[in-house]
Amino acid sequence: MDKSAKTRKFLIATHGTLAAGIKSSLDIIIGAMEHVFLIQAYVDENISVETELQAILKQVNDDDELIVFTDILGGSITNQILQHAQKSNVHIISGVNLPLVIEVMLADAETPIDELISTAIDNAKEQMVYVNKLLTAQNDETVND
Amino acid sequence: MISADYIITAAEGMHARPATALVRLVKNFKSTVSLKKGDKVVKLNSLLNILSLMIKGGDTISIIVEGDDEADAAAAIDLFFNEQLKGL
Secondary structure, three states: OOHHHOOEEEEEEEEOOHHHHHHHHHHHHOOOOOOEEEEEEOOOOOOOHHHHHHHHHOOOOOOOEEEEEEOOOOOHHHHHHHHHOOOOOEEEEOOOOHHHHHHHHOOOOOOOHHHHHHHHHHHHHHOOOOHHHHHHHHHHHHHHO | OEEEEEEOOOOOOOOHHHHHHHHHHHHOOOOEEEEEEOOEEEEOOOHHHHHOOOOOOOOEEEEEEEOOOHHHHHHHHHHHHHHHHHHO
């Protein structure tokens, strides 16, 4: 099968409503995207993460790629996703932040998923910056030029 | 190869929404497009690449386009910087 024919789907799974908050920001910055699922765990005590996850997985074919963004490595959401969704076409990234999700969602469909995710994580990490210190360093460079 | 310089006229600089629009615009072409600010050069296939340059209003940047459809790509990018950016 042609690799580019795969559909890339996304799941943002977090404790509480962070997932919907990220989705709201995405809608503003990159516009509405297709194939984005959310799990907002523990907001409704009557719905388990497993139940929500199974409903989402039914919408992901074996030919699709599902990229899962979770909030905390070692947290209950990540652990439950690992427990119920460890398949070769499911790719789980913990420590979600907005730059990471944007980078992954805007990536070329032709880019191999392993390469895409590794690059996106590297770039997203670089977005975590103590800006005061960065500005101080830049100002020092200007003075020394 | 086509190269052009632009002064960023949008007061907010190249923030997330215009940078997203630029990445999406470049995806329409086969050419490789790079953006240069100072001595830093990044490819325009990544929003975070653009944002990492912290391009502010008034900054001058260079666009470098290289590929089979470089003339069409350069024209579209020219329109983006000269007309569309200030509305984003």
